[in-house]
Amino acid sequence: MDQSLFISLLNPAVSGMLSLAFLVIWAAKREHRHVLLLGLCYLCVGAGFVLQGFSLGMPFEAAKFLSNLLFFCAVFLLARAVIARQALRVPVFRLAACGIAGMAVFSWFLFLQPDFVARIFAVNYGLGAMCVVIALSLRKARKLAFVDRLLIWLAALRALDFFIRPVVVALFENGHSEQMPYITSAYWLTTSLSVILFSVLIALTLLTTVAFDAMQELRIQSRTDALSGLLNRRGFEEETAPFFDQTKRKPLPLGLVLADLDHFKLVNDRHGHAVGDAVITAFASLLRQAGAGKAIIGRTGGEEFAVFMPQCDLGASRLFAEGLRAALSTGALEGVTPDLGLVTCSFGVAARAGDESLAALFKRADDALMQAKRAGRDRVRVTYIRSEGDSPIDVREWRAGT
Structure with missing residues (x-):
């Protein structure tokens, strides 16, 4: 198998397995809506990377637009899941503003004034801003377990990655041409590797929080009278x-x-x-x-x-x-x-x-x-x-x- 093809398939495979894991957990505990949102989040990530590596017969511009829209939807779903889990108010307006601004600039440099590097900055800075919103929102929670604090740090590190990586890639790309194979670019390689790394780390942290929540529920149930809702x-x-x-x-x-x-x-x-x-x-x-x-x-x-x-x-x-x-x-x-x-x-x-x-x-x-x-x-x-x-x-x- 070609190395670029392997990289193109790796992210959809990893994201698909993580999505399936969360959806299976949600099927067993359907009252936990945030677990469903996590499953849909990773499903969007996998679908977005499929369209990045394979156009599936779609025009170039349409495939890229839909792919990056799915990435923004994935981060939005992630934000709703982790913030709502803490019983906090989800900052929908701020998240939507970051996403709309990022997609608007991306669309300009995709349809009206094609520029590969500009598109990189538009998408990454929009996604990075959303990660900052997630980290700041989670800090407002009254009680934070170790896994919750770890999730805040991962969101902050992911934002830092979004902000720094485009600058580094732009320096090495030196004027990327639209005719250059996308899946052989430095941007594609670094994006694929960073997504795999952070997807696995965030997923493991989230799975730990799901397990932690389940243990807390069992503890509460063991101490609570089911009929009255009072302590037993x-x-x-x-x-x-x-x-x-x-x-x-x-x-x-x-x-x-x-x-x-x-x-x-x-x-x-x-x-x-x-x-x-x-x-x-x-x-x-x-x-x-x-x-x-x-x-x-x-x-x-x-x-x-x-x-x-x-x-x-x-x-x-x-x-x-x-x-x-x-x-x-x-x-x-x-x-x-x-x-x-x-x-x-x-x-x-x-x-x-x-x-x-x-x-x-x-x-x-x-x-x-x-x-x-x-x-x-x-x-x-x-x-x-x-x-x-x-x-x-x-x-x-x-x-x-x-």
């Missing part, structure tokens, strides 16, 4: 553990509220599990609203919930529980069938004493919850430790739901 027991304990580790030397106020929906089994038996699921979901939403920004909330059992309140003493935690009980008494659960009637809940409240562990705090709050249920439900029961002499005394009191 494992996730709740993992989220609250650092507060107990950090406060061993200087204990801080930590409150815990346990909630148990009253007569929940009867709800499932009389109205069906669909209604029971609606109650769980609605109550979880009420907890999120009440504890927004200040509490760690979990579903620790079937109808049991836990609310951990950093920097809150017993009084504040009790008021929080009383507020929830009062809200339920007014029918605050949205989306629950009216036939169900009023949904009530029992609460057990405790605050950390000294360097008490989470397990010990949880047990005291659970004991208070059991007392609330035995006392008639729909009420708040509080437990606290009071020192009398050298012996701590566990004191429990309850307040009726009136």
